[in-house]
Amino acid sequence: MLKMLIPLLLLAIGMGAGIGGGLYLRPDPPADETAPTPSAEPEPARSVGAHDSAAQARDYIKLNNQFIVPVVEGEKVMSLVVLTLGVEIPSGQKERLYLMEPKxxxxxxxxxxxxxxxxxxxxxFTSARNLDDLRSSLREAAQYALGDLISDILIIDIVRQDN
Known part of the structure; x- marks a missing residue:
């Protein structure tokens, strides 16, 4: 019984820490767009690189909270995987992403x-092929559910804690 409570306790502690850290590190709300800006110069565009033929400007956003995934074998939680993910979005879509973050x-x-x-x-689990498969499946799922908002996935951190 105690062996089953330990992973659940670790999961609860990890989720609490992730939520607390996310709230603490949450970016400031956007400034009022009617307020005068200190600089009239446009912000330089960030482009993906030479392989992107359209060379559209992109923003890279780290999602606020970590993802905690239990790895279950039979009826037992054998390990927990904690991931920090980021996304690539078209420049100027940051507010739209934050509004849709629960989805x-x-x-x-x-x-x-x-x-x-x-x-x-x-x-x-950290082999190049495995991480490419994970990125690809996350990207496809995001594009199916959200359309063109997310163009790529960034795996910022990934850790597996075995029991």
Whole structure:
């Protein structure tokens, strides 16, 4: 009984720490757009690189809270995977992303649980192929659910805690 409570306790502590950290590190709300700006110079565009033929300006946003995914075998939680994800969005869409963040998190969690159930977090879970598969499935799920808002996924941190 105690062995089953420890992973649940770790999960609760991790979620609390993630939520607390996310609230503490939340970006300031956008300034009132009617207020005068200190500089009239436009902000330089950030482009993806030479491989993007359109060379559209992109923003890279780190999602506020970590994702915690249990790895279950049989009826036991064998490990917990904690991920910090970021997304690539068209420049100027930051506010839209923050408004849709609950939907983004829901879509990502569904895909992360599916990845865990497929065995994606077992063994060499940080291999290039495995991480590419994870990025690809998260990107496809986001584009299916949210359209063109998210163009790519960034895996900023990934850790597996085995029991």
């Amino acid at each position: 983004v998190r829901d879509v990502f969690l569904q895909e992360l649980f599916a990845h865990a159930n497929r065995g994606g977090f077992r063994g060499a």
